[in-house]
Amino acid sequence: MTRDYSKFLPPEMRRGHSDQNDPPLKRLGWQPYFAQQTSVDELADTPPVRIVEVHRNALHVIGDDIDELIPPLSDATVGDWVLLNREQAQTSRVLERKSIIQRRAPGSDRQIQLIAANIDTAFIVSSFNQDFNVARLERYIALALDADITPVIILTKADLTDTPQDYLDQARAISDLITVVALDARGDEPREKLAEWCKPGQTVAFLGSSGVGKSTLTNALIGNQLIETQAIREDDAKGRHTTSTRQLHGIPEGCMVLDTPGMRELQLTDAISGIGDLFSDIRDFANQCRFRDCQHETEPGCAVLSALERGDIDTARLKRWRKLIAEEAFNSANLAQRRKKDKEFGKMIRLNKTKKPGKY
Numbered sequence: 001m002t003r004d005y006s007k008f009l010p011p012e013m014r015r016g017h018s019d020q021n022d023p024p025l026k027r028l029g030w031q032p033y034f035a036q037q038t039s040v041d042e043l044a045d046t047p048p049v050r051i052v053e054v055h056r057n058a059l060h061v062i063g064d065d066i067d068e069l070i071p072p073l074s075d076a077t078v079g080d081w082v083l084l085n086r087e088q089a090q091t092s093r094v095l096e097r098k099s100i101i102q103r104r105a106p107g108s109d110r111q112i113q114l115i116a117a118n119i120d121t122a123f124i125v126s127s128f129n130q131d132f133n134v135a136r137l138e139r140y141i142a143l144a145l146d147a148d149i150t151p152v153i154i155l156t157k158a159d160l161t162d163t164p165q166d167y168l169d170q171a172r173a174i175s176d177l178i179t180v181v182a183l184d185a186r187g188d189e190p191r192e193k194l195a196e197w198c199k200p201g202q203t204v205a206f207l208g209s210s211g212v213g214k215s216t217l218t219n220a221l222i223g224n225q226l227i228e229t230q231a232i233r234e235d236d237a238k239g240r241h242t243t244s245t246r247q248l249h250g251i252p253e254g255c256m257v258l259d260t261p262g263m264r265e266l267q268l269t270d271a272i273s274g275i276g277d278l279f280s281d282i283r284d285f286a287n288q289c290r291f292r293d294c295q296h297e298t299e300p301g302c303a304v305l306s307a308l309e310r311g312d313i314d315t316a317r318l319k320r321w322r323k324l325i326a327e328e329a330f331n332s333a334n335l336a337q338r339r340k341k342d343k344e345f346g347k348m349i350r351l352n353k354t355k356k357p358g359k360y
């Protein structure tokens with residue numbers, strides 16, 4: 001007998017024009033990776049649920065025949081799979097993640113904040129206007145790669161540009177391994193063009209600056225206007241901040257989509273391997289430098305500088321790589337290290353004022 005679990009799914013999944021034969025857990029993003037971490041007995045005692053929303057004092061979890069609020073779990077975030085202990089929810093086990101996006105909190109202790117877990121594909125969104133910036137795309141791509149998430153570049157507002165080819169060429173030049181999709185985020189295009197990544201069992205997220213069309217894209221996938229979007233301001237071509245909740249939505253195709261505010265403040269933290277993956281050619285040269293700690297500035301035997309001279313590395317690309325590496329090192333350092341780095345880089349802000357007697 002097949003039970004109808006649809007009433008336990010988020011509203012946007014209930015309408016479903018999709019293949020309803022997909023098991024509810026699969027439609028929530030359950031994959032063999034998670035199943036392998038548990039056993040039939042354990043699953044029977046503690047059913048798997050996915051955190052679809054984080055409230056201040058509760059987690060909204062959904063599973064097969066389950067849709068409820070449970071008390072917060074330390075070290076759990078939206079997208080996590082949890083084996084729910086119904087007697088003692090606090091002891092529920094968070095399953096090992098396939099991927100995790102995190103950031104350093106602002107402030108002095110700069111703790112790691114978990115942003116979202118178990119995302120398969122990150123759509124890195126930029127628009128065909130002033131927002132377009134190769135360095136920014138690379139930064140998001142490095143973050144995605146580092147988090148073990150497949151990046152896909154999406155260029156929105158294709159309807160508003162007369163020169164799409166320029167931007168497309170630049171975006172495609174970033175990496176042979178990354179697909180670039182151009183579209184109008186409004187209407188049916190996103191569903192058609194993003195279908196390849198939005199299959200049952202998959203979880204996708206949109207990253208990018210404010211106003212590039214993330215909410216519009218999410219709405220296009222969800223199939224209705226659940227998320228508020230705001231008209232773009234004409235003066236600076238930047239949308240105002242409109243997204244207020246971080247939430248996982250089910251979409252009719254059976255895939256989950258995460259809507260993520262705050263991604264704008266995402267810093268490059270501990271993303272060194274992601275940067276290396278994106279700039280693998282430069283990394284390979286850097287590995288051949290004579291000195292392990294080569295800064296690729298003036299050192300003898302620097303393979304990066306030699307490659308630059310031969311024209312094997314593009315100057316602008318090398319500059320962007322250096323900047324990302326420096327940003328990553330700075331963000332990943334703890335406070336004491338940061339102070340030291342501040343000094344090293346001569347960035348420590350010194351008050352040049354001479355103390356006036358009697359003033360202190």
Ligand SMILES: Nc1nc2c(ncn2[C@@H]2O[C@H](COP(=O)(O)OP(=O)(O)OP(=O)(O)O)[C@@H](O)[C@H]2O)c(=O)[nH]1
Nearest residue numbers: 157184185210211212213214215216229241242243
């Ligand atoms: N013409 C056109 N307008 C678009 C397109 N994509 C988004 N817009 C408009 O751009 C504005 C901003 O879009 P949003 O979807 O709110 O942008 P966002 O990235 O979610 O912004 P935040 O929520 O601030 O992060 C809205 O008025 C959208 O209708 C597009 O492809 N073409």
Ligand SMILES: [Zn+2]
Nearest residue numbers: 289294296302
């Ligand atoms: Zn070097």
